[in-house]
Amino acid sequence: MKGRTLCMISAVLMGTFVTGDASMLTSGVSRVKLDNGLVLIHKKTGPLPIISVNIFLMTGSTSDPQEKLGLMNLVQTLLTKGTRTRSSEQIAVEIESIGGSLGAGCSEDYSSVGLTITKKHLAKGMELLADVFFNPAFPEEELTKEKYMTDISIKTRHDRIFNVAFDLMMENLYGSHPYKNLVQGSTMTLQNITREDVVNRHRQTFGLPNILITVSGNIGLSETKKLLKKYFSDIQNVSPPQPFYPAPEIKNTNPVQKKKFEQAYLMTGFRVPSVNSPDYIKLKLLNAWLGGGMSSLLFQELREKAGLGYEVHSFYPTRKEESHFVIYIGLDETSIPVAKEKISALLEDLKNKTIDAEKLREIKNYLRGTYLLDHQTSGRQGWYLGWWEVLGKGYGYDDEYLSEIEKLTEKDLQDAARKYFDGERVVVEVIP
Structure with a gap:
């Protein structure tokens, strides 16, 4: 109780302190399109020598085929589970050895891949990021394992009463609209997803104009552009699947x-x-x-x-x-x-x-x-x-x-x- 109260007081003080600054958060931000068409949003911060790179994809779980819900989430989960030259363990050991973090995620409206690293090891971190982004191997055994773990997660969701109520709410609010579905899919739809599906979805979405990159930290714009030219110059053009949003009908109901x-x-x-x-x-x-x-x-x-x-x-x-x-x-x-x-x-x-x-x-x-x-x-x-x-x-x-x-x-x-x-x-x- 005391911790929550202090948090709220801090929030109020912070809000009051910055009321007069109308462009504080985007001060020093640059949005540029590189020669290959990749959009970069750059923000230099300091003084700590830490760099964060986020790759955003405009594709989220709402683009999953109805019979294969959970597909995009599996693509994201499997990115760090092995590439053509590195195993899952090698990726984990290499990123940990340079004190960085590397991960990927999926939500309803977008997906992302992120790297946080010290400036000293930025080149190595970027090389790892590019490898998992462009060259995931999607090993069959890792796919089987992730489908199993995701299924366990789905089945145990209803051990929490909030999730029971929430899932029932989404079903009644959205009907056939994709927002009613879990990002992870369902037990039934996971069974329908094959390695070929995962490979194809990666091929369809990981390219231009479906991505943008943000780089923030103690690094200048010129240096950032050089790094992206080295590691992200060869990006293919893609035609990602577009989600279908039926007009939902909502009625007064009390399930x-x-x-x-x-x-x-x-x-x-x-x-x-x-x-x-x-x-x-x-x-x-x-x-x-x-x-x-x-x-x-x-x-x-x-x-x-x-x-x-x-x-x-x-x-x-x-x-x-x-x-x-x-x-x-x-x-x-x-x-x-x-x-x-x-x-x-x-x-x-x-x-x-x-x-x-x-x-x-x-x-x-x-x-x-x-x-x-x-x-x-x-x-x-x-x-x-x-x-x-x-x-x-x-x-x-x-x-x-x-x-x-x-x-x-x-x-x-x-x-x-x-x-x-x-x-x-x-x-x-x-x-x-």
């Missing part, structure tokens, strides 16, 4: 699922706009107000005052396509009816009353502070620049995000609440 847990879970979800909506930042602020920590409205009203639950939060993830706004509470089954009423009443208050000006300032500071605290390392700074770029906002949104928070008024939040909390909703119950 209930029984599971062998001691407690119950209640989730209330709405379909809301993507990151590219003018209302994106309004919803981010609404989320911070409703569920952003122990001083949030939900925590204070449902847990502290009413004593209804042990875990109370909300979330609004950033998505390229239509996203979701979800409120959840872990509670006793007998408290579900009262919790439903109180959540509905809180949402009605958001629509009918404007937030106090002092509270609005506090929430803005909280949102700014948590965002800036996540930019403390050069690696995270570079990651954010690439992330905003692949989402379609452009790297400059790293600063615009903060300035848009400052512009919001009490009425903006009320208008957003009226617009998005007044339509169909999905209310999920998981009961013992």
